[in-house]
Amino acid sequence: MEKTIPKRLKPMIELLPGSRSKDPIHAADNMIYSHTIKLPPHRAVKYESGIAWNGGESRSFQRLLHGHTFLGCLTEAYRQTGNPVYVTKGMDFIRDWIDQHPFGESRHLMAYHDETTALRLMYWIQFHLFSYQELSKEDKDCLEDAMQMTASLLSEDDFHSSGTNHGMFQDIALLAYAVSFLESHPQCRGWIPLAIRRLTRYFGSIFTTEGVHKEHSPSYHYEVAMNVKKLAVWLLELDPPSAKIFQSIYEKTERYGTAILLPDGSLPSIGDTAPQKIIGSLYEGVYETPMHRYAITAGREGELPTETDMVFPESGYAVFRDSWSKKEAGTYVLFSAAYHTSYHKHSDDLSIYVYSDGDILTEAGPNGYNYKDEYTQYAYSSAAHNTLLVDGKGLPRVDGKHSSVYMDSCQISQEASEAAGVNERYDGVRHERKVVYNKQENCLSIRDKMVSDEEHQYKLLWHLAPDLKVYAHDRIIECFRHNRKVAEIEFSSDISFITRTINGKERPEIQGWMFPEMESKRKAEVVELEVSGRTAECLTEIRLTSFRINRDKEPLLKEESHFKSTRDLNYTFVPAEDASLREQLIVVFSAINHPYRFTYNYMKTLDGIGANKLFILDDFGSQGAYYIGKNKDYSIETSVAALIHYIMAKHGILHKNVIMAGSSKGGFAALYFGIKYSAGAVIAGGPQSRLGTYLVDESKQTDIAEYIAGGSGNSDGLFLNRLMEAVLEQPADVSSAIHLYVGSKDDHFRNHVLPLYEVLKNKGFQASLKVEEEINHADLKVYFPFYLKQTISRILEIPFEGKMPPLIQSVVLKQEGDQLIVACEAKGEGLQYAFYVYKDDDPAEKFFYQEEPEFHYQAKQAGAYMIRVHVKNAEGQQLSRSSNRVIIDRVEEGEAAKT
Structure with missing residues (x-):
């Protein structure tokens, strides 16, 4: 044919x-x-x-x-x-x-x-x-x-x-008709130059001088470039001068066409571009150079592109990469700061897209062109992009303020590349965003500054890829893909801020959705960072390696849940396994751990107890917020109380059947919530009672004090001390059964627990105190689990099985010439002893478990010696103690070889 x-x-x-x-x-x-x-x-x-x-x-x-x-x-x-x-x-x-x-x-x-x-x-x-x-x-x-x-x-x-x-499509159709029917209809002779004039004018205006299509949608860049290319070929005989112009325009478009591609060879879903691979699509043959072939095939074919980072300042695009050679596993950062035309425009000013071995930070994408559809309206709105909302509202899709969004500066280097943009479309608010990609550390830094003469609420939105498992800790967000951590996002600000996560919200406004294809929606996590004021600066750091929270040894708990309230909470609820205990609830609060090591406490300890168990994580700030709040706002307490009462209501549990437990920080929380909200019992191990005194004066953990109270001065310390004091002013006639546990060598015994116990007794609270001889605060992790399970078993009237951990009463190191003799006195059944020798504070030798509590060691060199003794019983429970120091001035010649 x-x-x-x-x-x-x-x-x-x-x-x-x-x-x-x-x-x-x-x-x-x-x-x-x-x-x-x-x-x-x-x-x-x-x-x-x-x-x-x-x-x-x-x-x-x-x-x-x-x-x-x-x-x-x-x-x-x-x-x-x-x-x-x-x-x-x-x-x-x-x-x-x-x-x-x-x-x-x-x-x-x-x-x-x-x-x-x-x-x-x-x-x-x-x-x-x-x-x-x-x-x-x-x-x-x-x-x-x-x-x-x-x-x-x-x-x-x-x-x-x-x-x-x-x-453009109108003119191509008109040109095609005119050429097809040139001999049949006289008007076609006029339509040919008309269509070419229009096309020449359009192509000359729709691309920037950098060869970037102005409609803010990469697929339309490819679509228009493809038509320019085909027209250049078609017009070679029909209109050679126009063909030459079109060919020149087409050639300038390739640099952006290569730059914009994700490491896997697909187009990012920004603007009206739906996610799509170039290979196998209509756009596969738009560009035919080896470097573009490399980009669309993810390195399987073609030649390695020579430019790693590509910035188009006039067009408002910056694309940073770690390396093309990493192919699909590479990192890609796209920053957009421009507003050129109204067609296909989304309210995505200063938005960012991040890919690292898969999408990390994405956008909602297009839902179609039915502008009456509320999800289409959402897809175009600021709420669907990684940008700013002011006073809860975004920008209109179009307003003609083309010069109000622009790239302000950019810089490229082998170590780090950066770009900065400005958005002045909001009335009375200037939004500045600077993006720095550190290639050496594979870390992205995004600094946002909002400036106004009036007070505003500012919300920065971050849309996470829908296949990511998101784990939120107040100011750090962990992102997992296939049980592997792929990103960590940390927020900070010069003023107080809060974060929240949203997923699949429909009312009162739509949020937390993305569109994998037109008119098909999928739930996705969105993180909101909210600050208020005239001027505010916020820093968002996206770490793609070298994470602050290391999860290698702490996989995500499958049963973990998230509670949305005034503050988002992470918790684990274990329903009752014993039918006779289904109306009983044990609430466990966590102790302080190392910075950014947020863990649940006493899960294994309570494994054998068949009541309902609620473990609440305190992952606010760097080491927790004592379940209270931020800057004296009590927002975390409100959420914790709401969660506990939600669990109680859902499972038909009365206040008298609630036991609140924890040690150290968790002990404070158990007392605070147990007394304040009338729990049936409280079990607290080595709790702090005067929080300001402990955080500011004793432990010097001022970062925790500053998070809760907004500072660490005298007034802040008084506020923190007042927390427990205020609770103890409640009536004692419906007192919880309060069980306090502490070691005789724990600094908290004299400073916190004994004074608290005396106040409780004087005010008529029902309280008991167990003082364990010879143990310190660090020993709580060994001894408190035994006491906790024993006490819960007694309260619930269930059998208790367990043995007391070994108790080390003394560890004494003596010197006899060059020989060291350490003797350990301990209580327990089936005890064994291991001895770790330290010289000048450095490990020297290890001697593993033996039955004898005395150990002889021949020093090989002069120095200061200390021996740490590890004692375990038949149950495998362990405890350690360090000896006193002994200084060996000199070692007799020949003796160093003897043991």
Whole structure:
């Protein structure tokens, strides 16, 4: 069939759209025999009694339907098989549409939408071209009249969408028609130069001088560049000067076309670009250089690109990478700071996209073009992008303030690259964002500054890829993919801030969604960072390696849950395993751990107790906030109390059946919440009672004090001390049964526990105190579990099995010449002893477990010696103590070899 096509029309065919299906014959057969039309990416639609051209489908579907895109499958099926049934069906559809859509009555419907009209004409031209021999004269006349009327409409200035890709498609369709019917219709001679003039004007204005398409959607950059390329080829004979201009424009577009690609060879889902791989798509052949081939094949083919970082200051794009050679595993950072046109514009000013061996920081993506759909409105809004909201509101999609968003500076180096942008579209608020990518550390730093003369609430939004498991700790967010940690996001600010995570929220506003394809939504995690004030600075650090919170030995708990309230909480709830204890609840609070090591306490200890168990994590700040709040706001306490009461209400648990427990910081929390909220019992090991005194004066943990109280001065210390004092002023007539446990050598015994116990007794609270001889605060982790389980068993009246851990009473190191003798006195059953020798504070030798409590060691060199004794019992419970120091001045010659 193609042999009959005139030579001058063959380049035009490359510009005409084809089948939208990978199997056009199957799709065409479905239209004929199953009365089904499938217009990817939309679902199949039945049309038993004829096509409902103006049915209830979405605007996006209507565009494809009225654009007669289904003709691509019917035309291709006929080309491959020669079966005229496909031509007949296509003509039936065309006639039906023409009969139902006279131009004068339908001009304002989707039937005569600017781009849709152009699309329909191109499919008609292709259908007419390849099925010409099968069409009857009546069919030809009907189709040609409709095409001529459509071409005439496209030539009208009032109908032309100047300065947009819709106008481009209109002009390509008009040009294709004019060239096809040049000999039949005299007006075509005028339409050819008209279309070329319009196209020249459009291409000359829609790309920046850096060769970047201005519509803020990478797929449209490829779409328009592809058409520029094809037109340059087509116009070589038709209009050589224009062909030369188009070729020059096309060549400048490749640098951005390569830069914008993700390491896996796909386009980022920004603007109206849906996620898609270039390989296998219509855009695969847009650029044919080896470096672009490398980019679209993720390094499987082609040559390594020479530019790692590419910045387009005028266009407002910066793309930073660690290395092209890492292929799909590489890191990619995209920063956008520009507003050039209204078409396909999202409210994504100063947004950021991050990929590192998979998407990390993404955007919602496009939902389609049905602007009445609330999810489409959300997809275009600031709320769907990694940007700023002011007073809970985003920017309008378009407002014409093109010069108010721009890239302010940029710098590229081998170690770190950076770019800064400004957004002044908000009335009275200036938003500055600086992005620095440190390649050596594989870490991204994003500094946001909001400046205004008035007070505002500022929200910075961070959209995380939907396949990530997100674990939020107040100001640090951990991100996992396939149980492997891939990113850690930490927030800080010069003023107080709070963070929250949102997933799949629908009311009162939509938040926490992304669109993997048009009109298909999926829940995704969004992190909000909120600050208030006139001017505020916030720092967001995205670490892709060298994490602050190391999870290698602490995998995520499968049973962990998240509670949304005034502050988000992480907790683990274990439902009752013993039916007789299903109305009992044990609440466990965590002690202080090393910075950013947030762990649950006493889970294994309570394994054998069949009551309901609630373990609440205190992962606020760097080491917790004693479950109280931030800057004296009590917001964490409110959430903790709400969580406990939620669990109680859900499982029908009375206050008298609640036991609150914990040691050290957890002991403080157990007392605070147990007394304040009338729990049945409290079990507290070595608790602090005067929090200000402990944090500011004793332990010097001022960062915790500053988090809770906003500072670490005298007034802040008084506020912290007052926390427990205020609780103890409550009536004691409904007192919890308070069980205090402490070691005789624990500094908290004299400073906190004994004074607290005396106050409790004086005020009439029901309290008991167990003092364990010879143990210190660090020993709580060994001895308190035994006491905790023993006490809970007694309260719940259930059998208790367990043995007291070994008790070390003394460790004494003596010297006899060059020989050291250490003797350990300890209590327990089946005890064994290990001895670790230290010289000048450094480990020297280790001697593993033996039954004898005395050990002799021959010093080999002069120095200061200390021996640490590890004692374990038959149950495997362990305790350690260090001896006193002994100084060996000299070692007799010959003695060093003896032991």
